[in-house]
Amino acid sequence: MNPVNEQAEHLDQVTITNVTITPVAFKDPPLLNTVGVHEPYALRAIVEVHTDSGVSGVGETYGDAGHLARLQAAAAALPGTDVFNINELRSRMAAALQHDQVRGGHGMSGMVTGSSTTDRVLSAFDVAALDIQGKLLGRPISDLLGGAVRDTVQFSGYLFYKWSGHPGQNDDSWGPALDPAGIVRQARKMVDEYGFSALKLKGGVFAPEEEVAAVKALRAEFPAMPLRIDPNGAWTVDTSIRVGKELDGILEYLEDPTPGIGGMAAVRREVGMPLATNMCVVSFSDVAPAIAAGAVDVILSDHHFWGGLRRSQSLAGITDTFGLGLSMHSNSHLGISLAAMVHLAAATPNLDYACDTHWPWKDPEEDVVRAGTFAFDKGSVKVPTGPGLGIELDRDALERLHLQYLECGIRSRDDTGYMRRLDPSYVLQSPRW
Numbered sequence: 001m002n003p004v005n006e007q008a009e010h011l012d013q014v015t016i017t018n019v020t021i022t023p024v025a026f027k028d029p030p031l032l033n034t035v036g037v038h039e040p041y042a043l044r045a046i047v048e049v050h051t052d053s054g055v056s057g058v059g060e061t062y063g064d065a066g067h068l069a070r071l072q073a074a075a076a077a078l079p080g081t082d083v084f085n086i087n088e089l090r091s092r093m094a095a096a097l098q099h100d101q102v103r104g105g106h107g108m109s110g111m112v113t114g115s116s117t118t119d120r121v122l123s124a125f126d127v128a129a130l131d132i133q134g135k136l137l138g139r140p141i142s143d144l145l146g147g148a149v150r151d152t153v154q155f156s157g158y159l160f161y162k163w164s165g166h167p168g169q170n171d172d173s174w175g176p177a178l179d180p181a182g183i184v185r186q187a188r189k190m191v192d193e194y195g196f197s198a199l200k201l202k203g204g205v206f207a208p209e210e211e212v213a214a215v216k217a218l219r220a221e222f223p224a225m226p227l228r229i230d231p232n233g234a235w236t237v238d239t240s241i242r243v244g245k246e247l248d249g250i251l252e253y254l255e256d257p258t259p260g261i262g263g264m265a266a267v268r269r270e271v272g273m274p275l276a277t278n279m280c281v282v283s284f285s286d287v288a289p290a291i292a293a294g295a296v297d298v299i300l301s302d303h304h305f306w307g308g309l310r311r312s313q314s315l316a317g318i319t320d321t322f323g324l325g326l327s328m329h330s331n332s333h334l335g336i337s338l339a340a341m342v343h344l345a346a347a348t349p350n351l352d353y354a355c356d357t358h359w360p361w362k363d364p365e366e367d368v369v370r371a372g373t374f375a376f377d378k379g380s381v382k383v384p385t386g387p388g389l390g391i392e393l394d395r396d397a398l399e400r401l402h403l404q405y406l407e408c409g410i411r412s413r414d415d416t417g418y419m420r421r422l423d424p425s426y427v428l429q430s431p432r433w
């Protein structure tokens with residue numbers, strides 16, 4: 001048999017034998033948002049899919065208790081499946097989860113509410129399966145997704161209001177950012193260290209006037225920088241229109257000023273700049289109503305809740321067809337997610353904006369991939385060219401971050417509960433202003 005046939009025969013069926021799911025915790029600074037403040041540790045789950053070929057693949061997803069239970073239920077349904085048949089993986093896990101379509105409990109802080117449970121669970125398995133396929137074929141995932149159209153992927157600097165450190169702990173290296181001057185200081189440090197050429201401010205923390213002043217201060221400091229603000233639906237329609245008019249000509253887009261498709265459509269009729277969302281369009285079932293209502297100009301994809309890399313490409317096809325812009329959302333994440341985001345972004349021709357990432361907020365010493373795998377240069381990351389995700393799991397680091405998970409006591413992300421423990425008068429409100 002010639003080598004090509006021999007390899008083809010070998011790949012005829014590559015069967016999943018078992019799955020390992022490891023929850024991990026990594027340090028997170030006190031980043032403020034409209035539902036509270038980040039706790040001292042962020043949770044993730046590392047999913048390893050093993051096959052009878054001896055080749056394994058990895059994926060990364062939310063680490064909350066409810067999500068972990070669903071990952072386990074899905075994992076139990078997968079042995080015996082061909083790792084090249086992601087459609088079969090999806091239908092098996094949809095069956096396993098059919099009585100558990102609960103919303104929430106996944107680590108998105110109550111801000112992204114209506115995403116599909118099956119797609120949220122599928123994501124890490126999809127990434128792990130593509131990692132295996134790539135390793136078997138000797139090709140990077142970007143090739144499996146149709147080929148990279150860019151060698152590097154641009155990210156935006158993600159600015160947060162924050163305290164100087166977690167109460168009772170030492171100050172972190174970023175210091176406080178509680179007013180326009182603090183935000184500009186943070187932006188300067190982030191741009192100097194990472195070279196970002198777009199900036200996003202997480203808003204919804206202070207009164208809109210203060211956040212408008214922060215955006216204007218950023219504009220004064222960085223005259224040519226594309227700027228965005230995202231209050232996560234903290235504003236009423238009227239407030240959103242007022243702020244939208246005031247920041248017209250300053251923002252490249254305004255992200256989720258107000259909750260819901262109806263509210264976003266009402267704002268969009270009155271403001272000049274594009275409206276973006278990762279809150280009112282979070283699953284395929286939201287797309288048609290949002291387009292019919294004229295609610296948004298830009299959708300932020302996120303493979304963690306859109307069902308992995310292939311289904312995120314389906315979303316990209318939809319935004320392309322309907323003339324919508326496409327950007328990318330993030331939550332606090334580690335290097336496996338970064339690699340997956342980069343492969344997806346590289347193979348998505350119509351990605352119109354620099355992608356979000358929480359990467360600068362992570363302690364550089366903490367990751368489950370080998371240190372030094374990623375470097376930011378001019379705000380961008382090189383697309384890995386090795387087989388699969390092109391990364392290597394650091395087993396010692398995985399063990400350390402798993403121990404940290406066991407010891408930290410946090411089992412579900414709860415920005416509001418943490419804030420309330422620190423400030424019992426704190427009230428959750430949506431919209432707040």
Ligand SMILES: O=C([O-])C(=O)C[C@H](O)[C@@H](O)C(=O)[O-]
Nearest residue numbers: 033108109230278329330331
């Ligand atoms: O764009 C967004 O909505 C986010 O990045 C959501 C995140 O949960 C962010 O607000 C955070 O980390 O606090």
Ligand SMILES: [Mg+2]
Nearest residue numbers: 230255256278
């Ligand atoms: Mg957002």
